[in-house]
Amino acid sequence: MAKIVASSPGKGILHGEHAVVYGKSAVAMSVDLRTRTTVEPINKNVVELHLPDLQTSSEWFIEDIMRIPVTSNEEIEDAVKVSEALKHLQTVLNVQVPCCTDAKQQSIYAFLFLYIEISRKYRGGNFPSVKVTVTSELPMGAGLGSSAAFAVSLSAAFLAFYGKLDKKTPLSQENLDEISRFAFQAEIIIHGKPSGIDNSICTYGGALIFQAGKIKEFLPEVPPLKILLVNTRIPRNTRDLVASVRQRFDTCPAVIQPVLDAIDAISRQSWQLLKEMSNTNSLQKFIPLLKVKFQENILHLLKESLEQAELEIFEAELGCNG
Ligand SMILES: Nc1ncnc2c1ncn2[C@@H]1O[C@H](COP(=O)(O)OP(=O)(O)O)[C@@H](O)[C@H]1O
Ligand SMILES: C[C@@](O)(CCOP(=O)(O)O)CC(=O)O
Numbered sequence: 001m002a003k004i005v006a007s008s009p010g011k012g013i014l015h016g017e018h019a020v021v022y023g024k025s026a027v028a029m030s031v032d033l034r035t036r037t038t039v040e041p042i043n044k045n046v047v048e049l050h051l052p053d054l055q056t057s058s059e060w061f062i063e064d065i066m067r068i069p070v071t072s073n074e075e076i077e078d079a080v081k082v083s084e085a086l087k088h089l090q091t092v093l094n095v096q097v098p099c100c101t102d103a104k105q106q107s108i109y110a111f112l113f114l115y116i117e118i119s120r121k122y123r124g125g126n127f128p129s130v131k132v133t134v135t136s137e138l139p140m141g142a143g144l145g146s147s148a149a150f151a152v153s154l155s156a157a158f159l160a161f162y163g164k165l166d167k168k169t170p171l172s173q174e175n176l177d178e179i180s181r182f183a184f185q186a187e188i189i190i191h192g193k194p195s196g197i198d199n200s201i202c203t204y205g206g207a208l209i210f211q212a213g214k215i216k217e218f219l220p221e222v223p224p225l226k227i228l229l230v231n232t233r234i235p236r237n238t239r240d241l242v243a244s245v246r247q248r249f250d251t252c253p254a255v256i257q258p259v260l261d262a263i264d265a266i267s268r269q270s271w272q273l274l275k276e277m278s279n280t281n282s283l284q285k286f287i288p289l290l291k292v293k294f295q296e297n298i299l300h301l302l303k304e305s306l307e308q309a310e311l312e313i314f315e316a317e318l319g320c321n322g
Contacts, residue, residue: 001128003040006157009033010138011145011201012229015267015297016210018245020195024264025211027271028201029222031229035136035149037157042131049111050133053140056104060093060112062127068092068116070125078181082188085113103140106239110151110186118158118182130161141236144229148198151186155179179203192239209271223277225290266297 009030016026042048048059069092071085089112111132119127134154138146156179159165165175183199197210206220249256270293277286 001041001161001163003038004157004161005036005038006153006160007034007036008149008152008156008202009205010035010149011198012227013143013197014227015270015293016197016263017143018242019260019263019267020197020210021193021242021245022249022260023212024260025209025216025267025271026195026197027207027209027267027274028197029207029227030201030205031144033137033144035134035138035146035153037153038131038133039157039161040131042129044129046129047115047127048131049108050131051104051107052133053136054104054107056108058108062129064093065116065127066125070120071117078185079188079193082113082185085117086189089113089116106147106190107134107150110147110189111154113189114151114154114158114182114186117185118155118162122159122162122164128161132157139231141238142231143236143238145198145202147190147238148183148187148194148202151183151190152179152199152202154186155182176203190239192242207274209267217271217275219275219278221278223274223283225277225283263297266293269293 010033011028012031013020014027014029016024020026045062046059047062047065048057050057069088071081071088074081076084086109089109093112111134115127115132119125132154134150136146136149138144138149140146156165159175159179159182164178166172171179180199180203183203184194184196187194187196187199195210196213197208200210200215201208204215204218206218207222208218209216270290273286273290273293277283280286
C-alpha cells in the first residue's frame with residue numbers, strides 16, 4: 001500500500017454555535033486552514049502515531065491491537081458503539097479512558113478508534129504496520145473545528161489508504177458520508193456529545209445550514225465575503241463548554257429556551273441571505289442586512305444570556321433568602 005496524504009479544512013460557525021446542540025439551526029462555512037494526515041507503511045510490527053502539534057508520539061504492537069474485541073455491528077447508536085470501543089481499548093491496552101480535558105488522550109483514543117474500526121471494516125482485522133502523522137494549520141480550541149478536522153482527515157486518510165475512496169475529486173456523496181460518519185464517532189470521543197455540524201462542514205466544505213443532526217441545505221460555493229476571524233488566545237475546551245451550557249440549560253430552561261429560539265431564527269434568516277447572495281453579483285446590498293443579523297446574534301450570545309440567567313437565579317435566591 002502506498003503512502004497517503006489527506007487533508008480537511010477547518011470551519012467557522014456564523015450563527016447557532018451551542019444552540020445547534022439543542023436541535024436549533026446553525027450556519028457554518030469552511031475555512032481554508034487545513035489539517036493533514038499522512039499514512040505510510042513501515043517495516044515494524046507496530047502502528048505509530050506522531051502528533052507534533054501536541055509534542056507527542058506513541059506506538060502500539062499490532063499483536064496487542066489484534067486482541068481488542070470487535071465492537072457491535074454498524075446498526076447500533078454511534079454513542080453506544082464508541083463507548084463499547086473505548087472500554088475494549090482500556091481493557092486490552094491497559095490505559096485509562098480519556099480524561100475529559102486531556103488533549104493528548106482525546107486525540108490518541110480518537111486515532112485508535114478510527115484505525116481499528118476502519119481496518120476491521122475493510123481489512124477484516126488485518127491491521128497494517130503504519131506510521132501516521134497529523135499536523136495542522138488550525139489553532140486548537142479556538143472554535144475553528146480543529147478536532148473535527150483532525151477526525152475528518154484521519155478518516156479520509158485511512159479510507160484512501162485502503163483504496164476505498166474514488167480516485168476523482170470531488171469525492172462521491174457515498175465517500176463523503178462515510179468519512180463524516182467515522183469522524184462523528186471520533187468527535188464523540190473528543191467532545192462527548194457533538195451536534196454533528198463540525199464533522200459535516202469539515203467533510204463537505206462550502207457552507208451549510210444544519211439542524212437536528214442533519215444538513216438541511218448546502219451551498220458548494222460560499223459567497224465571497226470577507227470575514228475577520230479573531231483568535232482571542234483564551235484557552236477553551238469544547239467538551240467543557242458544552243457541558244457547562246448543558247448544566248445552565250438544565251438549571252433554567254425557561255430562560256434559555258427563548259434565547260435558543262431567537263438564535264434559531266437568526267440562523268435561518270442569515271442562511272436565506274447567504275443563498276440569495278450566492279445567486280447574485282451585487283453583494284453590496286446584502287452586507288448591511290447580514291450585519292444586522294450578526295448584531296442580533298451578539299445580543300443573544302448564549303454566554304451573555306446565560307450569565308444573565310445566572311444573575312436572575314442569583315437574584316431569586318437572594319429574594320428567597322431575604
Ligand atoms: N493537530 C492536532 N493534533 C492532535 N490533536 C488535535 C489536533 N487538532 C485538534 N486536536 C484535538 O482536538 C482537540 C481540540 O478540540 P476542541 O476543544 O473541540 O477545539 P476546536 O474548537 O479547535 O475544535 C484537542 O484537544 C486535541 O485533542
Ligand atoms: C459548541 C458547538 O456548537 C461547536 C463546537 O465547535 P468547536 O469544536 O469549538 O470548533 C458544539 C457542537 O455543535 O457540537
